[in-house]
Amino acid sequence: MGIGANMTRPAVFLDRDGVINRAFIRDGMPFPPQSLQDLEILPGVSDALIALKSQGYLVIVVTNQPDVARGTSSKEAIDGIHRRLEDELEIDAIMTCFHDDSADCDCRKPKPGLLLQAARDLAIDLSASFMVGDRWRDMEAGKRAGCRTFFVDRSYLERRPVAYDFRVGSLIEASRMILEPANSP
Numbered sequence: 136m137g138i139g140a141n142m143t144r145p146a147v148f149l150d151r152d153g154v155i156n157r158a159f160i161r162d163g164m165p166f167p168p169q170s171l172q173d174l175e176i177l178p179g180v181s182d183a184l185i186a187l188k189s190q191g192y193l194v195i196v197v198t199n200q201p202d203v204a205r206g207t208s209s210k211e212a213i214d215g216i217h218r219r220l221e222d223e224l225e226i227d228a229i230m231t232c233f234h235d236d237s238a239d240c241d242c243r244k245p246k247p248g249l250l251l252q253a254a255r256d257l258a259i260d261l262s263a264s265f266m267v268g269d270r271w272r273d274m275e276a277g278k279r280a281g282c283r284t285f286f287v288d289r290s291y292l293e294r295r296p297v298a299y300d301f302r303v304g305s306l307i308e309a310s311r312m313i314l315e316p317a318n319s320p
Contacts, residue, residue, distance in 0.1 A: 150268035163292025179307030245275035
């Protein structure tokens, strides 16, 4: 049965750095890879995404990449990393905020703008969807959008999320929990 005009689908929204690829830790804080050479997809990610897709979930990456606004990374470098992720993984879309906090945009997490835009563009049922992230901003964006949330706890030395539904150690653990019949829409 295809998706009709009034039908929506569930999605799993994923933060990028620290969830699907390795984040670089400096002074207890996570940083993104600076180039394609630095990009390392975490173990189990491909299998997790294949399992989610096989059960009808859209897989949408929602990522803040403020280093472009800060001038420490280029949009071309980020686009190259995203092309490689799309080539190697089962991802339906990658949505990126290139702004810094000072821009006060709607797309920068913890605001839910990227999730809301994906819901509009791809007919996503946010109440049947999940946000998986490793930082407080991810959890807050997911909650504000009406998704259930999985906090991938990497023990960063930064502000902790106030509220989330599940705490896990990896995307593969989150995907297994999402696919349990009790958690599926």
